[in-house]
Amino acid sequence: MKLTHGERSSARGAATASRTVKRVGLVAALALATLVMTGCGPREALRFGWPTGITPEAKAMGHLWTWAVIASFVVGFMVWMAIFIAITFFRHREGGDSFPRQTAYNMPVELVLITLPFLAIAVLFYFTVIVENKVEHKTDDPGVVVDVTAFQWNWKFGYDKIRQPLAGGTGTYTSYAAKEGNPFDLQAQRETDHGHQLPLPAGGRSDHIRDYLRFSSIETLGTATEIPILVLPVNTRIEFNLAAADVVHSFWVPEFLYKRDVMPFPKQNHSDPRFQVEKIERTGAFVGRCAEMCGTYHAMMNFEIRVVSQADFNRYIALRSNQKLSNAAALQAICQRPTSVTTVPFETRRKTGGKTPKHLGDTWHTELPNCTQQATGVS
Ligand SMILES: [Cu+2]
Numbered sequence: 001m002k003l004t005h006g007e008r009s010s011a012r013g014a015a016t017a018s019r020t021v022k023r024v025g026l027v028a029a030l031a032l033a034t035l036v037m038t039g040c041g042p043r044e045a046l047r048f049g050w051p052t053g054i055t056p057e058a059k060a061m062g063h064l065w066t067w068a069v070i071a072s073f074v075v076g077f078m079v080w081m082a083i084f085i086a087i088t089f090f091r092h093r094e095g096g097d098s099f100p101r102q103t104a105y106n107m108p109v110e111l112v113l114i115t116l117p118f119l120a121i122a123v124l125f126y127f128t129v130i131v132e133n134k135v136e137h138k139t140d141d142p143g144v145v146v147d148v149t150a151f152q153w154n155w156k157f158g159y160d161k162i163r164q165p166l167a168g169g170t171g172t173y174t175s176y177a178a179k180e181g182n183p184f185d186l187q188a189q190r191e192t193d194h195g196h197q198l199p200l201p202a203g204g205r206s207d208h209i210r211d212y213l214r215f216s217s218i219e220t221l222g223t224a225t226e227i228p229i230l231v232l233p234v235n236t237r238i239e240f241n242l243a244a245a246d247v248v249h250s251f252w253v254p255e256f257l258y259k260r261d262v263m264p265f266p267k268q269n270h271s272d273p274r275f276q277v278e279k280i281e282r283t284g285a286f287v288g289r290c291a292e293m294c295g296t297y298h299a300m301m302n303f304e305i306r307v308v309s310q311a312d313f314n315r316y317i318a319l320r321s322n323q324k325l326s327n328a329a330a331l332q333a334i335c336q337r338p339t340s341v342t343t344v345p346f347e348t349r350r351k352t353g354g355k356t357p358k359h360l361g362d363t364w365h366t367e368l369p370n371c372t373q374q375a376t377g378v379s
Pocket of ligand 1: 150151153248249250290291292293294298301
């Protein structure tokens with residue numbers, strides 16, 4: 001049987017349509033396969049690449065991000081459809097007028113096109129402000145106040161004050177802030193005690209102008225051979241008080257989904273150096289990094305946050321303050337891995353002989369196996 005011209009072209013049209021359906025099906029199948037093969041669950045996929053948050057603030061930001069991306073997809077889909085309709089149904093036809101019907105000054109259309117984007121902005125703005133207020137919220141009674149000092153190119157952590165009991169209520173604060181003497185002398189003394197002279201935080205200048213820097217009787221100092229581990233209690237409000245001894249750094253813990261610039265002279269730079277997290281919801285080890293380009297070894301300016309139970313944290317502080325144990329020794333005494341499990345110190349020698357360790361341990365389970373806790377020296 002012979003096909004007429006019209007029948008032949010409609011048959012061709014049907015073939016093209018089925019090919020398009022096949023292609024769309026293939027793309028959808030590939031997308032699904034990618035999702036399944038990467039082991040992503042729906043929750044994982046909806047985070048669109050963000051880390052799992054470990055604070056209520058991080059969770060709120062994660063949800064805002066998820067909904068903002070979904071909203072962008074909806075708007076994007078509407079725009080793509082509008083483009084598709086325009087290029088499909090309103091294309092120039094053979095023998096048609098040179099201009100299609102013009103619809104400028106169509107009031108209802110203009111109003112819709114102005115109102116819709118403003119609505120989208122207003123909704124995004126509203127939820128952004130709600131989440132921002134939650135993230136920036138501070139109370140007067142955090143469980144632990146930590147002093148963070150960033151310097152080229154490492155970190156120093158000190159415990160400014162700790163409330164007892166840690167869990168809620170009106171406890172009393174114990175302060176570990178070093179009040180007497182020139183803090184730079186204290187620092188120099190400590191570094192000499194350590195066995196070898198290290199440069200002072202303020203680039204070796206023992207000047208007195210950096211009076212915003214804080215020093216504590218319990219400090220953890222990162223060096224070229226040791227990643228500083230900041231030990232914190234789980235389920236406790238923590239305040240971070242940031243200060244830079246030299247240039248601008250940035251305090252970033254990816255699992256907090258939050259970073260804040262660490263400024264020298266915060267007052268003169270009109271910056272608020274304090275922020276709080278309501279609580280860290282789980283124990284474990286979490287890497288922290290400098291997120292502001294601060295010089296040659298910026299990329300190696302890593303630290304670790306080690307979250308332990310409140311009882312272990314109390315023991316850790318007692319061991320460090322009463323028995324003057326080092327950070328590593330105190331960690332070991334509370335049955336925690338004494339060195340970082342999330343990152344390694346930067347090897348400054350050119351040849352490492354491939355000795356950089358790859359597997360440091362389980363970041364979710366940092367307890368030492370078969371370990372009994374050491375006495376804290378207090379009853
Ligand atoms: Cu830095």
